[in-house]
Amino acid sequence: MVPKILGADVELSNFVLGLSEPDGTGRMASRALLSAVRGVPASVFTTTQSLDWGRKYLPANGGCVYIDSDHLELALCETFSAFDHVAYWRAMLAVARTAMVHVNEELPHGCRLQVLANCSDGQSNSYGSHVNVLLTRDAWDNIFCRRAHYLAYLAAFQISSIVITGQGKVGAERDRPDVDFQLSQRADFIQTLVSIDTMVYRGVINSRDEPLCGLGRHAADPPLARLHVIFFDSTLCEVATLLRVGMLQMVVAMIEAGCVNADLALDDPLEALEHYSRDPDLGARARLVNGGMRTAVELQREFLDEARQFAARGGFDGIVPGADRLLQLWDDTLGRLEARDFDTLSRRLDWVLKRRLLQGVLERRPELTWQSPALRQLDQLYASLDESDGLFWAVERAGQVDRVVDEAAVERARREPPSDTRAWTRAQLLRLAGRNRVEQIDWDRMRFTLPSARPPYSRSRTVRMPTPFGDTRAANERYFGAGASLAVVLEALGACEEPYFTAAQMIAPEVWTIGTGEER
Amino acid sequence: MVTNQVEAENPVEPDQREAGDAFLRAADAAIERALSGTAEAFLAQNRQLGGQ
Known part of the structure; x- marks a missing residue:
């Protein structure tokens, strides 16, 4: 087994409000943002490709930024601890925010650069918030080439995790049946169980095999692989961000050790994802391969039980830092989900916080509905990096969300690598x-x-x-x-x-x- | 590792449970600003290129 090193590559939404262009303003917005970030170009050679354009590495912390399909993309440096991952996520958001402020100072009156940390524009366009985790080549082969139930186990974990990892969104996209609110922003864009693609025909499990661990005779020993997870939403609540990667570290570690309970496999993962995502009251049940029926929270509880047993045998020692704290927080959060304790969950989970904010607006503004453009705008502004209009930051400033790292750690993550x-x-x-x-x-x-x-x-x-x-x-x-x-x-x-x-x-x-x- | 970890075992204390929707009050100003603008224009200009 190998340490469950984490990474992330996250596309942001960016556009210039107050400026209309036939093809939109994403291209100019992303380039303006990138130009405002100080870094070392990844190559002396220039390219015209739209994927991975203008990559710059940051001497401050070892991460990098670039442009992907007209989105500013933040790539977090490698971290071992899930807690560190939260600090570097916050640090990289701060880098993007600083660039945004700088650009806005230069824009003419009436124009404003908007940057949003979400995964969908609400108009059937999605962009990714990818998480990466290190695993052995053997474990990779077991998931993708040898043991189908390993893949099914991982898929069931990811799908049920949306009760914790979803940012939430208003409505449906891609011609899916309408709904007022759903947990996952990505669910409407997941079309298959496994796929190597990331821009079309996205899978619950992404099979891109790009280890970033050396090539040929220069490859790492033992041979390593990188699980590239494109399924999750961007999250701003720190507890959700922490659990998103911490739970993944633990589940991948269990898979690597061959500790896989095939009884948790979903019979129809895509159908389960749709049902779970469209059920903020958490009552929807999906069928397992073994014939049982489980809500997403019940399924998560079973994954947690498996992880606890694995931890009791020392399985996470040296592999997942802080596993005991992660397990405790996972358990406590599931307990609150089981109790439908949305009052306290709004301090931890983005989809709960966003839903309650929007429900509050609807209660005070009876002329609005879930279909109103104003609601859809607020859905987007929840994740705005601008502290003057980002709903999340207003709530955080008021002390109404829980932190798992302090500001000093975030500032250190801006200035220093792990x-x-x-x-x-x-x-x-x-x-x-x-x-x-x-x-x-x-x-x-x-x-x-x-x-x-x-x-x-x-x-x-x-x-x-x-x-x-x-x-x-x-x-x-x-x-x-x-x-x-x-x-x-x-x-x-x-x-x-x-x-x-x-x-x-x-x-x-x-x-x-x-x-x-x-x-x- | 660089992180100062805030006590994460059980960050929600009973006395932090708000009787009202304090978080909604916190976001009041941002919500009002947003609702005073033109949502249609915002949504139209927010159209993004599909990404990864």
């Missing part, structure tokens, strides 16, 4: 090299230029970091002493001379940014 993943070494190298000496960066490798090198020696040096839980502060801090030069540090880290890109790859970077299967 010490217990390779993000630490990435950030130190970025700081030492500065943008002029960086040729190319990806999560598992960095290439630098050393001007002092002379032919026949190559000026390029490549550092490989194939293991996400390697190259930590404890492992490498000794190399970054005061006055250490880039050349000396690179040599200490075992940087190699040979270029690792072929000429063809330099011309077409998508060859290596899109998983081809050859990585294995």
